[in-house]
Amino acid sequence: MRAPDEIHTERLRLRPIVRSDADAIFHTYAGSARATHFMPFKTHQHVADSLAFAVRCQDCWRSGAAFPWAVIETASGRMLGNVELKLSPPQASIGYIFGDAFWGQGFASEAVSAVVAWAIAQPDIYRVWATCHPGNLGSAAVLRKAGLHLEATLANWEARPQLGEVAGPSHMYALIKPTA
Numbered sequence: 001m002r003a004p005d006e007i008h009t010e011r012l013r014l015r016p017i018v019r020s021d022a023d024a025i026f027h028t029y030a031g032s033a034r035a036t037h038f039m040p041f042k043t044h045q046h047v048a049d050s051l052a053f054a055v056r057c058q059d060c061w062r063s064g065a066a067f068p069w070a071v072i073e074t075a076s077g078r079m080l081g082n083v084e085l086k087l088s089p090p091q092a093s094i095g096y097i098f099g100d101a102f103w104g105q106g107f108a109s110e111a112v113s114a115v116v117a118w119a120i121a122q123p124d125i126y127r128v129w130a131t132c133h134p135g136n137l138g139s140a141a142v143l144r145k146a147g148l149h150l151e152a153t154l155a156n157w158e159a160r161p162q163l164g165e166v167a168g169p170s171h172m173y174a175l176i177k178p179t180a
């Protein structure tokens, strides 16, 4: 099962991350201490770190292990962030990060809602889920706007190097579709 290469919304174009995105990834979000605060990976120190991530994204598209899109503002062509979808029928999971220069303009809600809507519309997908740090109020708001609901708090779920957590707690949000 594969995700579409491109998803278009009112203001955004989602397209596969490629290795030439490394510089923009680094400067937009991956090298930002603010944007990566709650993330499960270390803030990138060099563009080489973002290049390794971009190469991994290309490999994911090839193998189908995950579908990481660059989120591009259609009008300006600027990269705003990324959204990644993993398809493991009957469930699909999402993750995302946006550059802090672009927060508060509804971009994450617009992109994440479109990906969630695509995923839950697939006949073999019955659950779309995401986790976030209990203190990540912005991310929780994005998930609620995309139609997900808080299901549980998971103990020891995720490492968060910027918070010094080797196995920190996460809120599990999910959108469920009836099986019959």
Ligand SMILES: CC(C)(COP(=O)(O)OP(=O)(O)OC[C@H]1O[C@@H](n2cnc3c(N)ncnc32)[C@H](O)[C@@H]1OP(=O)(O)O)[C@@H](O)C(=O)NCCC(=O)NCCS
Pocket: 034, 035, 036, 037, 038, 039, 081, 096, 097, 098, 099, 102, 103, 104, 105, 106, 107, 108, 109, 110, 131, 132, 133, 136, 137, 138, 139, 140, 141, 142, 145
């Ligand atoms: C979380 C994140 C994706 C939100 O991106 P964004 O583009 O600012 O989100 P939106 O503009 O679509 O905002 C969605 C809602 O969240 C609210 N919100 C955003 N940041 C918030 C915050 N820090 N506290 C409370 N609410 C917040 C907005 O007010 C908005 O609600 P509204 O439409 O009712 O006004 C962005 O802050 C980010 O990339 N953070 C770092 C990476 C991250 O945490 N990723 C998720 C890991 S689980």
